Amino acid sequence: MRINKKRLKTSMLEIGNIGKDSTGGITRLAFSHEYKVAAWRLSQLMEDAGLEVKQDPLATIYGRRDGEDNTLPAIMFGSHLDTVKNGGLYDGLLGIMSGLEVINTLNDLGITTKNPLELVAFNAEEGSAMGGTFASRVIAGLISPDKSFLQDHLPDYNLRPEDLLASRRNLNEIKAFLELHIEQGRVLEGENIPIGIVTGIAGITRYQVEIIGEANHSGTTPMGLRKDALVTAAKLILEVENIARELGEPFVATIGTLEIKPGAVSIIPGEVELIIEIRDLDQTKIDVAGGQITDYLNQISKDIQIERIVNKTPVKTAPDIVNIIEKACKKLGISGRKIISGAGHDAKEIARKVPTGMIFVPSIAGKSHCPEEKTSWEDIYLGTEVLLETILSI
Ligand SMILES: [Zn+2]
CATH class of the missing domain: 3.30.70.360 (Alpha-Beta Plaits)
Structure with missing residues (x-):
């Protein structure tokens, strides 16, 4: 394995435990104090990895790594930093910390990719008054700020309509988007397969x-x-x-x-x-x-x-990227199967504008959105290795 397991586990536990209460549940709600603390510490780790870090008005965090040719569109990967109330360690966070580990591994190996890379930590993926996948929908230009329910709720989060416009991204600057996420179901565990290659999101x-x-x-x-x-x-x-x-x-x-x-x-x-x-x-x-x-x-x-x-509406992931993830699994000797996602994800919104791929790892007993949420470290390492290989192939 090329990734550093210990470094990944340490950083995942450090950020993941921000918002943990005495029952073991983690509450890092969008725009909350806990979210801000986690965002601040994550930004430090991203800077330590040599990334150029930016935060947009919705508190989504980006970290950019130069490629050989910075005029080329970037490969973006990541997931969400917020959790539900009394949630678990892995939902969302896994996609961010595995992405950071990919960056650190590339640094260790002295590899510069052809395209620049962007690690992203989205805010407000979990449901709130503004609906789920809020930041990713804003970034993809899928929300118009003049909607009346937004006018009602934006002030609760100290946001103005112009903050939404300022958070939009020109997604032509992105070549592909990848998200590693826990399955939140029990298909992979039932078949004892460590990698799910997502073909579509319901x-x-x-x-x-x-x-x-x-x-x-x-x-x-x-x-x-x-x-x-x-x-x-x-x-x-x-x-x-x-x-x-x-x-x-x-x-x-x-x-x-x-x-x-x-x-x-x-x-x-x-x-x-x-x-x-x-x-x-x-x-x-x-x-x-x-x-x-x-x-x-x-x-x-x-x-x-x-x-x-x-x-x-449902979305399909990009068939080319599904192929690349399948090949990555084969090359690494890790078994994977095609799977669909019944849950919504940031990838679903970004996929409407950018070729997107999603990698699942098993959830033990299918549990999620609760303190018992768990994925084995071994599966997390395999998923991160597949993410690394997929990024290099793209
Ligand atoms: Zn999630």
Whole structure:
């Protein structure tokens, strides 16, 4: 192995433990004090590695390393520095610290790449009032600052609309983007394969559904005279499950939130609000499912409103880069398999503008967004080695 395992582990633990509490969970929310401390210390480590470090108004950090020809577009790699509340060590951070280790290894080996390199640590990937993958969407020019919800929330983070414009990047300056990330599922672990080569990142659609029934006394209203909104909701939930199973893998559908009004033991539910989330790699399948759900709702009740509140389309990673990662695995004698990502990532946003590749390493028991989140150090070293080889090949 060319990378320095000890250096990678030490730096990962140092930055990763910023925001750790007594329960072992890590909370490094976007724009928080903990985020700023981690960003400051990471910038120091990046400078120590000889990178030219910059921070944009959204507190995304860039570190640039010269290539043989600095007029060529850069190869960018990295991930996000923020975490969820009470999250784990590896989500996001792995992609940054493995990238830093790649830079340090190139320094050790005295290698100058043809193209310049850029290591990036994105802010606000995890969901917030501004939505997930915030910084990467801003950088890719996918958010216009005049959106009303932004006007409401930007002041909470001491941000102005012009800060968003100033954080946009000209992505013609980037030749390729790479992100090493934990799988957050259990496919790789189940097959005992250390490397996942991501071929696509699922699109996400969410429907808000409002079912109107009739609230009434639970003791005096006979079954035949009821309009129970929750019973209608129950039928819908089962149908959504059927539709998802029939469309087949990797299609998934989930109803994870449901509100019953007025919500008392002795009152027939008068209203139910729920959100249906569907994910797939194929937007057509997502739209077909949406149509089937709407048709079913129209069949079972007239008092239902359905509205699509989220529609993030799926993206494919660049086939050329998938090939390069596959070859890197073969060359290094490390087994890898193609995989899709059901979770969203910064790479998904950047992939809309730049040829992008993603490398997964296994999550033990598939756990993520919790203190138990874990990936073996051996898999982290293998993933970093594949990242290094991929960057050199590109
Ligand atoms: Zn992540």
